[in-house]
Structures are given as C-alpha cells and as structure tokens.
Amino acid sequence: MDIPGLPARQAALNLIDAVLRRGETIEQAAGAALARVRGDADRALARAIAGEALRWKADLDLLIDSATRQRLPDDAKPRAVLELMLAQVLRLETPAHAAIATGLPLLAGGPRRLAHGVFSTLMKRHASLPEAPALPDAVVARWAGRADAIAVGLAVPPPLDLALRDPEHTAEWAEKLGGISLMPGHVRLGRGAAVESLDGFHEGAWWVQDLAASLPARFLGRGEGRRVLDLCAAPGGKTLQLAAAGWDVTALDISKRRLDRLKENLGRTRLAAQVVQTDALSWQPDTSFDGILLDAPCTATGTCRRHPDVLHRIGPRQIEEMGELQARLLERATGWLKPGGVLVYAVCSLEHEEGEGQAIKVALSPLPIQADELPPGLTPMQEGWLRTDPGMLADAGGVDGFFIARWRKE
Known part of the structure; x- marks a missing residue:
C-alpha cells in the first residue's frame, strides 16, 4: 500500500546517505535521490528534511543516545531514520504521528520497534533542540575560537538576498519588494519567496546573490x-x-x-x-x-x-x-x-x-x-x-x- 509522503522521506534518507557515505553534496545527489518523488512540494520537503537533519545532526544524535541503553553505531540505518523523524518534528513542525507513519516504513525488515521506542521516549520527554546547533568536533577544532559565534548563524536557513542592477534605485526596490537593504544595491527578503514571481525578475532588475x-x-x-x-x-x-x-x-x-x-x-x-x-x-x-x-x-x-x-x-x-x-x-x-x-x-x-x-x-x-x-x-x-x-x-x-x-x- 502506498503511504502518502513516504517517497519524500526515502529521498531525504538517500540524500543524507550520499553526503555521509560518499561525500557528495546534496545538489550532486539530488538527481538520483529525488527521481521517484513527484511534485515540487515533495521534492522541496525532501531537501528540507535532509538539510535540517544534517544541520542539527550532532544535537539529534545526543537526543537519540540519551534514549538508548546501547549506543547505535554511527552508520546504523535506525539512527539515520530517527534523525529524519526528529528533524521533522523539532524543526519542521511535522506532527509526531506523521513522522512515525512515514519514518518507520523506511526500516522495512529492520528494527522498527527499537526506532519507535526511542522516538516515543523522546516525545514523552518533550525533547527539544538548543538555540544554536552543535558543530561536529572536527569542525570545532578547525574553526577554534570562531566556532561558537559561527554556530549562532546556522540555526535557521538564510534569507533571500538580491543584488540590484542599478544601486541608485535601492530604496525603491526595497519598498516594492517588501524587504530591507543593508547597503546600496542590496535588498533582503524573507525566506520562501518564489523568485520568478517577484517584481523585477523578468525585466532583469536584480539577481539572487x-x-x-x-x-x-x-x-x-x-x-x-x-x-x-x-x-x-x-x-x-x-x-x-x-x-x-x-x-x-x-x-x-x-x-x-x-x-x-x-x-x-x-x-x-x-x-x-x-x-x-x-x-x-x-x-x-x-x-x-x-x-x-x-x-x-x-x-x-x-x-x-x-x-x-x-x-x-x-x-x-x-x-x-x-x-x-x-x-x-x-x-x-x-x-x-x-x-x-x-x-x-x-x-x-x-x-x-x-x-x-x-x-x-x-x-x-x-x-x-x-x-x-x-x-x-x-x-x-x-x-x-x-x-x-x-x-x-x-x-x-x-x-x-x-x-x-x-x-x-x-
């Protein structure tokens, strides 16, 4: 039986696997991973789930480890599925029952009961994430004293920035598009704007940058x-x-x-x-x-x-x-x-x-x-x-x- 939303979750799992196992970017992996996902909305959802699971991976893993008697291996499929389920509930406001319905089938033939138990335990505890994501240890070591300040900027995906062809009209475009400007020739809009539908796109007044x-x-x-x-x-x-x-x-x-x-x-x-x-x-x-x-x-x-x-x-x-x-x-x-x-x-x-x-x-x-x-x-x-x-x-x-x-x- 087809489960609505399951292909998007399978695609998200495949995207994460491509990043962690093969070192691919999400963009490189997207063609194959999203091939069976129909509709722009579901493809966008798959990317969003994978992105948030990777953004908050260290924190999600801490939650998972707090609810297991024996630590799951880093490359265990139940860990990856739990990361996806938790990312949906804690970051994308997906109802817990929907995360379960579309997450556990990814473990067909595997330890569904274990994943269900860990997820349910964390939901009963009202598990939450910190204000800023924890960075992987190797990244913290490289960025040293800058790491904490950088992490603050990673909590949410970025807004949409536009560069204007004619900086002299910055104030006009900021007002017309309902954005703000941080310097001449720049307009910043909120996330989620459909770029091609915005005023000025087809006449080439700006580009995304x-x-x-x-x-x-x-x-x-x-x-x-x-x-x-x-x-x-x-x-x-x-x-x-x-x-x-x-x-x-x-x-x-x-x-x-x-x-x-x-x-x-x-x-x-x-x-x-x-x-x-x-x-x-x-x-x-x-x-x-x-x-x-x-x-x-x-x-x-x-x-x-x-x-x-x-x-x-x-x-x-x-x-x-x-x-x-x-x-x-x-x-x-x-x-x-x-x-x-x-x-x-x-x-x-x-x-x-x-x-x-x-x-x-x-x-x-x-x-x-x-x-x-x-x-x-x-x-x-x-x-x-x-x-x-x-x-x-x-x-x-x-x-x-x-x-x-x-x-x-x-």
Whole structure:
C-alpha cells in the first residue's frame, strides 16, 4: 500500500546517505535521490528534511543516545531514520504521528520497534533542540575560537538576498519588494519567496546573490570601460555586477553547464560580457587586464547555513587540494594584470588555509579594504583583508562566510 509522503522521506534518507557515505553534496545527489518523488512540494520537503537533519545532526544524535541503553553505531540505518523523524518534528513542525507513519516504513525488515521506542521516549520527554546547533568536533577544532559565534548563524536557513542592477534605485526596490537593504544595491527578503514571481525578475532588475558574495566585485569599483577578467565566473553573479558597474568583462569558467546559466542571466538582465569556456590553468589571454576577480574554487564551508552538508563532508584532504589549486590560480592571475591593475581574491570558505594562508603568498602591493566600502556591522581585518562568517549581522539575517583580499600591481 502506498503511504502518502513516504517517497519524500526515502529521498531525504538517500540524500543524507550520499553526503555521509560518499561525500557528495546534496545538489550532486539530488538527481538520483529525488527521481521517484513527484511534485515540487515533495521534492522541496525532501531537501528540507535532509538539510535540517544534517544541520542539527550532532544535537539529534545526543537526543537519540540519551534514549538508548546501547549506543547505535554511527552508520546504523535506525539512527539515520530517527534523525529524519526528529528533524521533522523539532524543526519542521511535522506532527509526531506523521513522522512515525512515514519514518518507520523506511526500516522495512529492520528494527522498527527499537526506532519507535526511542522516538516515543523522546516525545514523552518533550525533547527539544538548543538555540544554536552543535558543530561536529572536527569542525570545532578547525574553526577554534570562531566556532561558537559561527554556530549562532546556522540555526535557521538564510534569507533571500538580491543584488540590484542599478544601486541608485535601492530604496525603491526595497519598498516594492517588501524587504530591507543593508547597503546600496542590496535588498533582503524573507525566506520562501518564489523568485520568478517577484517584481523585477523578468525585466532583469536584480539577481539572487548573498550579501557577502556581492562584496568582492564591489571592491573593484567602477569600470568606466576598462577590461576586467572574472575568473571561475559561473554561474555569474559577479559577472553581472561587473558589467553593471561599467566594466568590459571577460567571464571565464571551465563548466559549460554553469556558463549556460551565466548566459541566461546575462540575457535576462540585458548585460554584456565575453564568455570563455576553458581551463584557467592552461588558458593564455591575448592582453592584460585592468582588474581581475578570482572567486576561486574552494571547499565552500562558508555556505554552511544554506548547505549544511559541508559540515560533514569537508576535511583536511579537500582543504589541501583546494589550497593547491587556489595557489596556482593566484600565480597565473597576478601575471595577467596591467601595471596599476587591481586583483581581488575571494573564497566562500571559513578555512584559514584557503584565505589568510593564500593571501600571504601574493607578491603584489596590498590595497586594503576600507570600512566605508562595507555594510555597517562588518569590519576589515588589521591586514586590510575581510573575513565574514554566518554569525555576523545575525540580527539582520546573517551572511555567508567569505575571505576577501585586494592588491595592486605597481
């Protein structure tokens, strides 16, 4: 007999398994995991369940362990199913009976009685979660003194940030869309907005872009027709910013699929850029550039509030691999700058090796980021670099974690 809602829960279980066992992102796993789920609402539900179970995994496991005489193995299927059931009740306001009806069938042929008993015990105790999720031990060790403050920003998924094509109309768009603005060219809306139905989408007045992600392109200033290279550009938010700021943009990326999205966004916003699909490690430009923006490939741990899977699948090996790639890209980028040209380096990572550890290697003259270039509440580091994390601007909805640095070629 078909059980309504069961395919979505099975898909959520498959998503978590892909993250924890195979190290895939939820996005990478979604195609196969959601193949049998019908309807956008159920697909969104599966993602939400998996996301909240991963976001609160350490706390959910503590609850589960408090209700078992013998600790379930970390990779035991009943543990994963209980995490899904508890995440629904404690985070998504699913009734307990619905969590049971769609959770226990996932243990067909397995210890349903055990899972039912643990879940019922926790419901009788009125189990709850803390205000901020606990981070995995390995993450706490890496982020050290920053971990507690970052965790505060992970309690809920982020709001929706928009970058405006014309910053002069910021107040107008904030009022029209019912949002707030944290700096010119930015509007923040509540979660759950259907993007394509919002005013201004079809005429290309804005695009979706986290506030912190919009900062690197801002640090290059106005283009006034000068040439800029956007390295690793897709899916294109920074390319759109640079084009709107008057730069003659060359947008380079290795991924055809991601560049197709960039081209769609250029068409929607009626902005122009030369799009190049190639590997930046083998490409040679025919000229030098007045500005280069390298938003480098990274572990993306700074996006943990929207992609909590990174908390569980990133470790020393991935950080080291990304660091090696970033160093090679930085070395090539510095050679393509004109004298007087400006290089901005950015990563959406919270790892020291990908941020400060790369910045100290750059043999260019520092061009410190200034406080008046930032939204209120963010402050440059002593070195003139910028590091943001999800715990910053928490009262206004937070920001993604980024490291950004800037130099000039003398």
